[in-house]
Amino acid sequence: MQTTLMIYDGTAPADSDVPRTGGVPLAPAGFTWPMCGSGCGGPLQFFAHLPVEDGVLSIFVCQNDPGACEFWAPASGANRVYLFPRRELQPMAVPASGVALLPATSAIRTQVVTLDPDEYDDQDDHDEVAPDAYDLARAGWKREPEERFGKQREVLGSLGGSPSYLEDDRLPACPSCAGTMDFAAHLEEGISSLTEMKLGGQLGYVFVCHTCREGAFLTD
Template sequence: MQTTLMIHDGPAPADSDILRTGGVPLAPAGFVWPVCGCGGPLQFFAHLPVEDGVLSVFLCQNDPGACEFWDATSSANRVHLFPREELRPVVVPEAGLTLLPTASAIRTQLVTFDPEEADDEEGEPDAYDVARSGWKREPEEQFGKQREVLGSLGGSPSYLEDDRLPACPSCTGTMEFAAHLEEGMTRETAMNLGGQLGYVFVCRSCREGAFLTD
């Protein structure tokens, strides 16, 4: 079994076209900053270059208890799949919670393990859970570095009930899982996910994205 973990890799330039959390979104011309049902602008969380573009993740933080960013059908989150070309830093709205305090670079690390060795009494081990809980910077390290893990790319959603898999708003097909997102290491760099795990989905043919937490 394999998991591509996303690992915190120090500060990043705010407008870089690399895997990162925070900073300024890069978008094609004509991009309009997404707005929540509460009336406030969404906050930009992550810039995730993938095979066929860039996933750009936004969540509303104006009223975290009331704005339902955990729900894929809510207006309190937005995932765009932009083409990789002709992206430029966008103009940030002057008011509201729009940006994280700092931008953090992410590096990917392919983690391979033998399902036979995973310590799971009930059936199939969860690939992401095993990879994350076992993450250490160096093999000889005694303790894990789980807070360095900012999520993973591809694979399958971790412990998510089938009835929570989002349908594409355009074609109504079941969306493909794209990434997990974890809150992050420190108060300065963290994305507020309400203490939960974030899930990013995509419909590549419609170029639609979705987000939920669980």
């Protein structure tokens, strides 16, 4: 099984059209900064700019008063996922108040990791959950033989594949067509307190309906 990990790759220009966390979002002309609809009414914090096959995923999550707004719930209004067309994007005007930006911009490079699930099967315990591709790829990132810990904090998430250990009843439906959305990405908090997307120590999940160009975000 293959997993496309997103790996921290140093800093990036704040308005660059490259895979990154932080910086300034790029959006079509006339697009306005999304505001929290869960309670605080402040600007959502821009988390990530992720170019994909049919556009750019732009992810926003409320961080104005962590824990007060339900940033972990897909229909709370405390997060937004947009699938913008790749052409004619421009930097958005940043709100003057509220927690709108991450402290730093982190470049992302992708790394395809191939694992043999048979190596992780416990033949003596058939009740075990099947090996999870993302969990295994992240846990084994840059781990040498007989080394207990790798460099998991370099992993900022993954692109495509399937959502790690997420129950079917939590898969979000598209608000436009009511169909089940496709899984698009995992998001991890990040490599340091200066760059991290604060998710309360949880894993973030990004979904998208490519037909309606609608997106959704939730955490585990």
